[in-house]
Amino acid sequence: xxxxxxxxxxxxxxxxxxxxxxxxxxxxxxxxxxxxxxxxxxxxxxxxxxxxxxxxxxxxxxxxxxxxxxxxxxxxxxxxxxxxxxxxxxxxxxxxxxxxxxxxxxxxxxxxxxxxxxxxxxxxxxxxxxxxxxxxxxxxx
Amino acid sequence: xxxxxxxxxxxxxxxxxxxxxxxxxxxxxxxxxxxxxxxxxxxxxxxxxxxxxxxxxxxxxxxxxxxxxxxxxxxxxxxxxxxxxxxxxxxxxxxxxxxxxxxxxxxxxxxxxxxxxxxxxxxxxxxxxxxxxxxxxxxxx
Amino acid sequence: xxxxxxxxxxxxxxxxxxxxxxxxxxxxxxxxxxxxxxxxxxxxxxxxxxxxxxxxxxxxxxxxxxxxxxxxxxxxxxxxxxxxxxxxxxxxxxxxxxxxxxxxxxxxxxxxxxxxxxxxxxxxxxxxxxxxxxxxxxxxx
Amino acid sequence: xxxxxxxxxxxxxxxxxxxxxxxxxxxxxxxxxxxxxxxxxxxxxxxxxxxxxxxxxxxxxxxxxxxxxxxxxxxxxxxxxxxxxxxxxxxxxxxxxxxxxxxxxxxxxxxxxxxxxxxxxxxxxxxxxxxxxxxxxxxxx
Amino acid sequence: xxxxxxxxxxxxxxxxxxxxxxxxxxxxxxxxxxxxxxxxxxxxxxxxxxxxxxxxxxxxxxxxxxxxxxxxxxxxxxxxxxxxxxxxxxxxxxxxxxxxxxxxxxxxxxxxxxxxxxxxxxxxxxxxxxxxxxxxxxxxx
Amino acid sequence: xxxxxxxxxxxxxxxxxxxxxxxxxxxxxxxxxxxxxxxxxxxxxxxxxxxxxxxxxxxxxxxxxxxxxxxxxxxxxxxxxxxxxxxxxxxxxxxxxxxxxxxxxxxxxxxxxxxxxxxxxxxxxxxxxxxxxxxxxxxxx
Numbered sequence: 001x002x003x004x005x006x007x008x009x010x011x012x013x014x015x016x017x018x019x020x021x022x023x024x025x026x027x028x029x030x031x032x033x034x035x036x037x038x039x040x041x042x043x044x045x046x047x048x049x050x051x052x053x054x055x056x057x058x059x060x061x062x063x064x065x066x067x068x069x070x071x072x073x074x075x076x077x078x079x080x081x082x083x084x085x086x087x088x089x090x091x092x093x094x095x096x097x098x099x100x101x102x103x104x105x106x107x108x109x110x111x112x113x114x115x116x117x118x119x120x121x122x123x124x125x126x127x128x129x130x131x132x133x134x135x136x137x138x139x140x141x
Numbered sequence: 142x143x144x145x146x147x148x149x150x151x152x153x154x155x156x157x158x159x160x161x162x163x164x165x166x167x168x169x170x171x172x173x174x175x176x177x178x179x180x181x182x183x184x185x186x187x188x189x190x191x192x193x194x195x196x197x198x199x200x201x202x203x204x205x206x207x208x209x210x211x212x213x214x215x216x217x218x219x220x221x222x223x224x225x226x227x228x229x230x231x232x233x234x235x236x237x238x239x240x241x242x243x244x245x246x247x248x249x250x251x252x253x254x255x256x257x258x259x260x261x262x263x264x265x266x267x268x269x270x271x272x273x274x275x276x277x278x279x280x281x282x
Numbered sequence: 283x284x285x286x287x288x289x290x291x292x293x294x295x296x297x298x299x300x301x302x303x304x305x306x307x308x309x310x311x312x313x314x315x316x317x318x319x320x321x322x323x324x325x326x327x328x329x330x331x332x333x334x335x336x337x338x339x340x341x342x343x344x345x346x347x348x349x350x351x352x353x354x355x356x357x358x359x360x361x362x363x364x365x366x367x368x369x370x371x372x373x374x375x376x377x378x379x380x381x382x383x384x385x386x387x388x389x390x391x392x393x394x395x396x397x398x399x400x401x402x403x404x405x406x407x408x409x410x411x412x413x414x415x416x417x418x419x420x421x422x423x
Numbered sequence: 424x425x426x427x428x429x430x431x432x433x434x435x436x437x438x439x440x441x442x443x444x445x446x447x448x449x450x451x452x453x454x455x456x457x458x459x460x461x462x463x464x465x466x467x468x469x470x471x472x473x474x475x476x477x478x479x480x481x482x483x484x485x486x487x488x489x490x491x492x493x494x495x496x497x498x499x500x501x502x503x504x505x506x507x508x509x510x511x512x513x514x515x516x517x518x519x520x521x522x523x524x525x526x527x528x529x530x531x532x533x534x535x536x537x538x539x540x541x542x543x544x545x546x547x548x549x550x551x552x553x554x555x556x557x558x559x560x561x562x563x564x
Numbered sequence: 565x566x567x568x569x570x571x572x573x574x575x576x577x578x579x580x581x582x583x584x585x586x587x588x589x590x591x592x593x594x595x596x597x598x599x600x601x602x603x604x605x606x607x608x609x610x611x612x613x614x615x616x617x618x619x620x621x622x623x624x625x626x627x628x629x630x631x632x633x634x635x636x637x638x639x640x641x642x643x644x645x646x647x648x649x650x651x652x653x654x655x656x657x658x659x660x661x662x663x664x665x666x667x668x669x670x671x672x673x674x675x676x677x678x679x680x681x682x683x684x685x686x687x688x689x690x691x692x693x694x695x696x697x698x699x700x701x702x703x704x705x
Numbered sequence: 706x707x708x709x710x711x712x713x714x715x716x717x718x719x720x721x722x723x724x725x726x727x728x729x730x731x732x733x734x735x736x737x738x739x740x741x742x743x744x745x746x747x748x749x750x751x752x753x754x755x756x757x758x759x760x761x762x763x764x765x766x767x768x769x770x771x772x773x774x775x776x777x778x779x780x781x782x783x784x785x786x787x788x789x790x791x792x793x794x795x796x797x798x799x800x801x802x803x804x805x806x807x808x809x810x811x812x813x814x815x816x817x818x819x820x821x822x823x824x825x826x827x828x829x830x831x832x833x834x835x836x837x838x839x840x841x842x843x844x845x846x
Contacts, residue, residue, distance in 0.1 A: 005524045006559040014694065016580040016605040021200060032201060034208065035647035041580040042647040043607005045694055051559075056528070059444060060455060061520025066556055067457065083599035083606040097202025101146045105197070130578065130609055133207055136147040136192075155412065157298040157323035162482060173483060175490065176365035182298035183365040184325005186412055224317035224324040238484025242428045246479070271296065271327055274489055277429040277474075287806045288841040303623060314624060316631065333841075338810070341726060342737060343802025348838055349739065379625025383569045387620070415630055418570040418615075437835065439721040439746040458788035464721035465788040466748005468835055506740035506747040553719065553750055585764060596765060598772065661766025665710045669761070697771055700711040700756075 006123055008051040009069045013082035016043040017098040020087075041085065046103075047128040048077065050111060054120035064120050076110040100129045104137040112139075147264055149192040150210045154223035157184040158239040161228075182226065187244075188269040189218065191252060195261035205261050217251040241270045245278040253280075288405055290333040291351045295364035298325040299380040302369075323367065328385075329410040330359065332393060336402035346402050358392040382411045386419040394421075429546055431474040432492045436505035439466040440521040443510075464508065469526075470551040471500065473534060477543035487543050499533040523552045527560040535562075570687055572615040573633045577646035580607040581662040584651075605649065610667075611692040612641065614675060618684035628684050640674040664693045668701040676703075711828055713756040714774045718787035721748040722803040725792075746790065751808075752833040753782065755816060759825035769825050781815040805834045809842040817844075 018041050019033040029037040036042070050073055054063040080090050086098040092110055096102045104127040115122045128134040159182050160174040170178040177183070191214055195204040221231050227239040233251055237243045245268040256263045269275040300323050301315040311319040318324070332355055336345040362372050368380040374392055378384045386409040397404045410416040441464050442456040452460040459465070473496055477486040503513050509521040515533055519525045527550040538545045551557040582605050583597040593601040600606070614637055618627040644654050650662040656674055660666045668691040679686045692698040723746050724738040734742040741747070755778055759768040785795050791803040797815055801807045809832040820827045833839040 001563045003528055003560070003563045005527065006561075007524065008557050008559070010555040012694075014606050014608050016607040019202065023200075032206075038647050038649070038653070040649035040652045041605050041607065042578050042649070043580040043605065044578050045609045056522070056524045058520075059446075061442065061522030061525045063524050063558075065455075083602050085602070085604035085606070088604045089602070097199075099197070099202030101148065101197045101204050102202045104146065105144055130576075132151045134149050135204075136149070137144070138147075140142045140144045153412075155324050155326050157325040160484065164482075173488075179365050179367070179371070181367035181370045182323050182325065183296050183367070184298040184323065185296050186327045224320050226320070226322035226324070229322045230320070238481075240479070240484030242430065242479045242486050243484045245428065246426055271294075273433040275431050276486075277431070278426070279429075281424045281426045283845045285810055285842070285845045287809065288843075289806065290839050290841070292837045301625065305623075314629075338804070338806045340802075341728075343724065343804030343807045345806050345840075347737075379622075381620075381625030383571065383620045383627050384625045386569065387567055414574040416572050417627075418572070419567070420570075422565045422567045435835075437747050437749050439748040461788050461790070461794070463790035463793045464746050464748065465719050465790070466721040466746065467719050468750045506743050508743070508745035508747070511745045512743070553717075583766065587764075596770075661763075663761070663766030665712065665761045665768050666766045668710065669708055696715040698713050699768075700713070701708070702711075704706045704708045 002055065004053055005056055005063045006051050006053050007063045007066065007069075008049050009066055009073065011048050011050070011070065011073045011078055012045065013048065013078050013084075014043065014045050015081050015084050015086050016041045017086035018042065019097060019099060021097065041087075044129050046081075048073070048107065049124075049126035049128075050107075050122070051124040051126070052115055052120045053123040064115075064118055068118065069115075072111065072114045076114065077107050100127055100133065100135045101137075103127060104135045108137050108139060143196065145194055146197055146204045147192050147194050148204045148207065148210075149190050150207055150214065152189050152191070152211065152214045152219055154187050154189065154219050154225075155184065156187060156222050156225050156227050157182045158227035159183065160238060160240060162238065182228075185270050187222075189214070189248065190265075190267040190269075191248075191263070192265040192267070193256055193261045194264040205256075205259060209259065210256075213252065213255045217255065218248050241268055241274065241276045242278075244268060245276045249278055249280060284337065286335055287338055287345050288333050288335050289345045289348065289351075290331050291348055291355065293330050293332070293352065293355045293360055294327065295330065295360050295366075296325065296327050297363050297366050297368050298323045299368035300324065301379060301381060303379065323369075326411050328363070330355070330389065331406075331408040331410075332389075332404070333406040333408070334397055334402045335405040346397075346400055350400065351397075354393065354396045358396065359389050382409055382415065382417045383419075385409060386417045390419050390421060425478065427476055428479055428486045429474050429476050430486045430489065430492075431472050432489055432496065434471050434473070434493065434496045434501055435468065436471065436501050436507075437466065437468050438504050438507050438509050439464045440509035441465065442520060442522060444520065464510075467552050469504070471496070471530065472547075472549040472551075473530075473545070474547040474549070475538055475543045476546040487538075487541055491541065492538075495534065495537045499537065500530050523550055523556065523558045524560075526550060527558045531560050531562060566619065568617055569620055569627045570615050570617050571627045571630065571633075572613050573630055573637065575612050575614070575634065575637045575642055576609065577612065577642050577648075578607065578609050579645050579648050579650050580605040581650035582606065583661060583663060585661065605651075608693050610645075612637070612671065613688075613690040613692075614671075614686070615688040615690070616679055616684045617687040628679075628682060632682065633679075636675065636678045640678065641671050664691055664697065664699045665701075667691060668699045672701050672703060707760065709758055710761055710768045711756050711758050712768045712771065712774075713754050714771055714778065716753050716755070716775065716778045716783055717750065718753065718783050718789075719748065719750050720786050720789050720791050721746045722791035723747065724802060724804060726802065746792075749834050751786075753778070753812065754829075754831040754833075755812075755827070756829040756831070757820055757825045758828040769820075769823055773823065774820075777816065777819045781819065782812050805832055805838065805840045806842075808832060809840045813842050813844060
């Protein structure tokens with residue numbers, strides 16, 4: 001009998017971004033994105049919750065060592081996004097709209113292999129942009 | 142390959158209510174509902190989380206424009222419940238016990254069609270009555 | 283040398299109320315109080331923080347036993363306000379507008395003597411009506 | 424047509440624990456568990472969220488009376504863990520590593536039958552150890 | 565006898581900024597400000613708490629109408645900072661380092677007169693940059 | 706004209722403790738401290754807020770570099786308390802009851818000189834033991 005558990009680690013980063021489609025006029029950008037299209041940027045405190053599924057190791061009581069998970073998120077996501085500009089500075093966001101949706105999907109792709117290498121499975125990326133708005137992504141289907 | 146994302150918008154309303162079944166005696170109401178049956182009402186700050194599932198539009202990076210979702214919730218739920226009495230003032234609660242469970246289901250029914258009209262799918266209503274008590278509803282099955 | 287410390291206990295209550303001045307017309311009440319004047323009431327989850335100043339007893343390490351403070355708040359405030367109507371049910375609010383300001387002052391008057399009887403001093407009543415609005419009262423001057 | 428709802432009750436407990444495998448050397452315990460292996464213990468404020476699935480009773484508007492659920496959690500979990508040592512004092516943790524994962528599974532086993540006896544189904548145990556780390560368990564599969 | 569009360573209104577804004585002294589070399593900016601000096605900006609969700617002192621009007625139960633206070637903050641602060649770049653877009657920050665300290669002082673100066681015009685007194689500006697860092701300012705002395 | 710600002714840094718630690726006066730019988734300890742006297746310890750997640758008063762440096766916009774303040778708290782408090790037993794492991798608590806009051810005063814004494822050495826003044830230690838209980842200390846008077 002299997003007893004799958006889900007463990008979650010929260011990490012945080014602070015970044016600038018704007019929502020702006022270069023193929024559109026400035027007027028259309030303002031119409032679609034409103035104040036999010038401000039050419040001089042704005043920014044957020046992002047709360048990132050990474051949830052991993054696995055079985056409990058009876059020797060440690062752990063599903064996955066949270067120090068490993070924290071270090072992996074630090075290396076693959078936080079170092080690249082914290083105190084950065086999501087449109088200009090982040091290699092894994094190049095060529096994409098810097099929306100919370102796209103950022104959550106891209107973070108999934110940054111983390112999936114490193115978690116699988118430890119015998120666990122990435123279950124969910126939850127990315128909170130403000131206390132009122134957040135995105136969850138459970139992988140492609 | 143499909144990449145479904147879930148976006149959530151939080152809105153808030155403050156309302157009065159009581160739990161009271163008119164078919165029962167006052168004694169039975171007190172026995173079943175305790176202090177929630179106070180005939181002079183009590184009230185809560187409700188936190189409402191509306192989660193929508195959809196695909197990301199590559200032109201906008203959006204699953205659904207959160208301003209649209211916020212406006213829809215405002216029109217269909219908040220204007221009707223904020224600073225109101227859930228038992229007396231709310232058309233979509235008429236004839237129902239004003240419990241958090243029934244309120245979550247009724248809010249789902251208020252929002253489902255408007256979200257579907259935009260090509261997305263309502264995924265979850267989460268309604269928090271206090272920091273210790275909340276209800277989630279994922280639709281009829 | 284004196285080392286005064288301030289200890290705070292949080293308690294919560296859920297209540298209905300309205301802001302309505304009986305001496306005014308309904309139109310004036312609506313103009314001044316807006317949706318808070320809804321005759322059918324609305325309500326809130328109130329967070330109450332009671333702060334007490336005192337010296338630390340070297341035998342116990344306590345300024346005041348928080349179980350005593352919690353019991354005092356329960357008896358003098360929570361039993362009278364929780365799941366109640368602030369305008370109709372609460373003896374210590376009789377004849378007053380049921381605003382957060384007046385409620386904070388009245389709670390101070392409910393608690394001051396019981397705290398002084400233990401050799402401490404009531405320092406502050408902080409009453410949060412919503413996550414965006416709160417009142418603090420430090421006593422008459 | 425069925426309308427399943429999920430209700431959640433939060434309860435809290437404060438406990439001491441350590442992560443220490445008696446079969447290992449102290450050096451290996453320190454290597455695997457780091458500061459969590461401190462022989463003199465450390466501790467946490469645990470936030471426990473118990474989610475139950477059921478249908479709404481039209482007479483009460485309730486899925487399950489939250490006073491019943493709160494009392495059940497109090498009796499089966501909180502009385503046994505609050506202000507206790509998870510390694511030494513808790514009968515249902517005997518012989519297990521005192522990790523959040525194992526604690527969440529053990530709490531599930533403490534609560535499952537009592538909830539089933541009321542015609543509902545235990546859906547999820549969510550156990551938060553810090554604001555950055557938490558575990559969810561949905562039962563064996 | 566006077567019974568002064570303190571009421572607080574929270575408002576929020578999301579902005580980009582950097583900490584960069586134009587008189588210094590880039591190396592010195594990096595040394596002093598670290599990652600906060602990133603030339604491509606970063607950003608935050610700012611939580612602003614404005615506390616006002618006044619007496620309670622017996623006719624209304626209000627110290628100050630919170631709708632007035634909210635509108636004043638909106639006009640004088642939020643419209644100028646929300647979804648803006650604090651270094652480039654905000655008239656009242658021109659020529660100042662865009663630190664939380666300077667921003668709190670500047671917000672005080674934006675609001676003081678409008679509050680005094682209503683017969684109350686601005687007591688405190690509290691500006692939270694992250695969950696770990698915040699500034700309070702009580703005026704010049 | 707002076708414009709004093711107050712900046713606050715939050716840090717966290719998780720520790721075990723008990724409230725137990727060795728000069729008393731076990732019965733008296735239980736009577737006075739209740740479940741806090743459990744001989745096998747319990748524990749908490751402590752939230753520590755350190756508030757410093759100073760003037761803003763016009764070159765940096767800073768009152769005090771928060772990296773310095775964070776490092777100071779880490780060295781003087783967190784390294785000594787995190788994942789420790791407050792009664793057994795912490796040199797600056799030796800011979801004192803391990804209450805939140807005493808811990809707040811002792812943390813003040815750990816930090817005061819290091820902050821003064823930078824030309825600022827320690828203003829307040831706020832130590833939260835649970836979401837319902839916290840202590841503030843503003844120094845001896």
